[in-house]
Amino acid sequence: MAIFILYKTILVLLVFLISLGVAAYSTYAERKVAAFMQDRIGPDRAGPFGILQPMADGLKMFMKEEIIPTVSNKFLFILGPSLAMLTALMTGVVVPWGGNINIGDYSFPLQIADINIGILYVFGVVSFGVYGIMIGGWASNNKYSMLGALRASSQMISYEIAMGLALVALIMKTGSLSLGEIVRQQDGTMWNVVYQPLGFLIFLICAFAETNRAPFDLPECETELVGGYHTEYSSMKLGFYLFAEYINIFISSAIISSLYFGGYNIPFQNHLPIDGNVLSILQFAFFFGKIIFFIFFFMWVRWTIPRFRYDQLMNLGWKILIPLAIFNILATGVLMYALGKV
Amino acid sequence: MQLTNRKKVVVKKEMSLVEQLYLPAIANGMTITFRHLFKKPATVRYPEVKREISGTYRGQHVLKRDENGAERCTACGLCAVACPAEAITMDAAERRKGDEHLYREEKYAAVYEINMLRCIFCGLCEEACPKEAIFLTDRIVPVSGNRKDMVYGKDKLVEDVNHPIDLSERQTPEVVEFKKDKTKYHNQTWKDRGNLLNENKHH
Ligand code: SF4
Ligand code: SF4
Numbered sequence: 001m002a003i004f005i006l007y008k009t010i011l012v013l014l015v016f017l018i019s020l021g022v023a024a025y026s027t028y029a030e031r032k033v034a035a036f037m038q039d040r041i042g043p044d045r046a047g048p049f050g051i052l053q054p055m056a057d058g059l060k061m062f063m064k065e066e067i068i069p070t071v072s073n074k075f076l077f078i079l080g081p082s083l084a085m086l087t088a089l090m091t092g093v094v095v096p097w098g099g100n101i102n103i104g105d106y107s108f109p110l111q112i113a114d115i116n117i118g119i120l121y122v123f124g125v126v127s128f129g130v131y132g133i134m135i136g137g138w139a140s141n142n143k144y145s146m147l148g149a150l151r152a153s154s155q156m157i158s159y160e161i162a163m164g165l166a167l168v169a170l171i172m173k174t175g176s177l178s179l180g181e182i183v184r185q186q187d188g189t190m191w192n193v194v195y196q197p198l199g200f201l202i203f204l205i206c207a208f209a210e211t212n213r214a215p216f217d218l219p220e221c222e223t224e225l226v227g228g229y230h231t232e233y234s235s236m237k238l239g240f241y242l243f244a245e246y247i248n249i250f251i252s253s254a255i256i257s258s259l260y261f262g263g264y265n266i267p268f269q270n271h272l273p274i275d276g277n278v279l280s281i282l283q284f285a286f287f288f289g290k291i292i293f294f295i296f297f298f299m300w301v302r303w304t305i306p307r308f309r310y311d312q313l314m315n316l317g318w319k320i321l322i323p324l325a326i327f328n329i330l331a332t333g334v335l336m337y338a339l340g341k342v
Numbered sequence: 343m344q345l346t347n348r349k350k351v352v353v354k355k356e357m358s359l360v361e362q363l364y365l366p367a368i369a370n371g372m373t374i375t376f377r378h379l380f381k382k383p384a385t386v387r388y389p390e391v392k393r394e395i396s397g398t399y400r401g402q403h404v405l406k407r408d409e410n411g412a413e414r415c416t417a418c419g420l421c422a423v424a425c426p427a428e429a430i431t432m433d434a435a436e437r438r439k440g441d442e443h444l445y446r447e448e449k450y451a452a453v454y455e456i457n458m459l460r461c462i463f464c465g466l467c468e469e470a471c472p473k474e475a476i477f478l479t480d481r482i483v484p485v486s487g488n489r490k491d492m493v494y495g496k497d498k499l500v501e502d503v504n505h506p507i508d509l510s511e512r513q514t515p516e517v518v519e520f521k522k523d524k525t526k527y528h529n530q531t532w533k534d535r536g537n538l539l540n541e542n543k544h545h
Contacts, residue, residue, distance in 0.1 A: 039378055041387065
């Protein structure tokens with residue numbers, strides 16, 4: 001038991017540190033990707049190729065003057081970014097990062113908690129994330145921040161519905177809400193995306209909206225809202241908001257890969273001449289490759305597609321994605337019935 | 343007037359079903375941005391790498407000396423008058439006895455300042471100067487964190503006696519040739535004009 005607790009503690013710490021590290025380097029990667037797509041060079045001053053840039057950015061964020069508006073609700077003002085960070089970091093616990101590691105008689109799964117309602121947990125925590133933004137916008141006591149927060153919350157709520165509906169079809173297929181189980185089912189090459197292409201597309205679009213990424217980054221539209229829900233934030237509190245977004249991207253990428261792209265599964269892994277711990281480590285690396293691809297994908301889309309108008313965003317969510325998701329559920333049901341899977 | 347050959351006539355027709363999906367258009371856009379990942383950057387790492395600039399580039403000014411090393415500028419003020427940004431100011435002074443090797447004319451600029459923050463590098467000062475004294479060079483004005491440093495005095499503008507700045511690039515052979523054409527009013531010096539006047543009187 002003691003070993004078990006120690007192991008889980010270490011794993012939690014590791015996932016925490018990896019999330020922070022990946023998020024930090026995502027900020028750097030984002031700037032580099034943007035630069036390359038625009039035929040520029042990007043940050044290259046701090047260290048070779050600018051790889052120390054995240055440290056410099058972090059240091060800058062901490063050193064900047066911190067302003068808390070006198071008319072704001074100080075407690076909530078500080079709570080906002082903390083909540084955003086907290087919820088962003090909490091989802092990492094249900095992601096299966098790889099197979100099992102066997103040492104002696106013990107078998108250590110590379111997943112912190114394989115709870116049987118894993119997906120529901122993710123949804124619960126993610127919808128909690130809207131409080132971070134909402135409270136931040138409200139506590140600022142600034143109309144524009146408030147508007148940004150309102151937009152953020154209505155956007156997140158409406159896209160969560162479509163996201164949930166897209167997942168219903170997937171759960172019908174897998175018959176399980178546990179992320180570990182869903183990943184285990186995708187052994188081989190027939191990943192869920194093959195069965196659920198429409199569901200994947202809807203999920204992907206909703207993931208963009210949920211993480212407030214372009215083209216759905218309407219909570220922070222400079223032209224209409226000055227800065228958005230974080231207009232009044234300065235120094236590291238703003239940093240936390242922005243950082244939480246990158247953690248969210250990382251976790252979303254992990255969840256998308258787990259749900260639709262086989263998670264840590266390597267195609268033909270059962271035919272590889274290796275097994276045991278080496279395979280587990282390889283799986284972990286492979287999973288990370290998928291995650292990194294999706295992080296890149298998030299950036300790729302951001303630097304390609306312009307921002308939506310707010311009514312277009314709402315139209316897309318309510319009038320297109322939700323009906324499509326319902327259609328997807330029906331089609332999945334009919335197909336499963338026809339194939340005799342029910 | 344056609345500026346590029348990339349014009350596209352806007353058609354206001356109903357979008358087809360495939361177009362309404364927007365997905366092909368998005369995929370198309372994403373391939374375009376993806377291809378740019380492998381293109382050569384258009385920017386250069388500036389302080390380390392300097393972009394090659396044209397010989398006729400208009401950068402920081404220089405006040406030229408003549409063949410004998412004397413300052414050409416006679417503080418006539420024409421450049422200041424011509425300057426649309428009012429960047430040039432000067433104080434004239436009279437040349438003392440014994441300073442003939444320093445200043446070419448009896449009048450010279452005791453103070454000559456160009457405010458580089460105002461200058462728009464139009465080159466009109468260069469065109470206005472009757473003494474071929476002021477030129478724009480291919481040197482880029484370095485940045486500064488201090489406004490005062492951006493007012494360039496004679497210490498920064500007058501060329502070094504021992505290291506004259508080569509302006510042959512700037513003065514292309516065509517320009518040199520053109521300047522010899524004294525029938526053009528622009529190219530006439532006061533002396534030329536006096537001679538022409540005298541010639542006309544004789545007729
Ligand atoms: S280049 Fe133009 S703006 Fe600059 S000092 Fe000469 S006349 Fe003035
Ligand atoms: S630089 Fe030329 S135009 Fe300007 S004051 Fe001197 S002689 Fe006159």
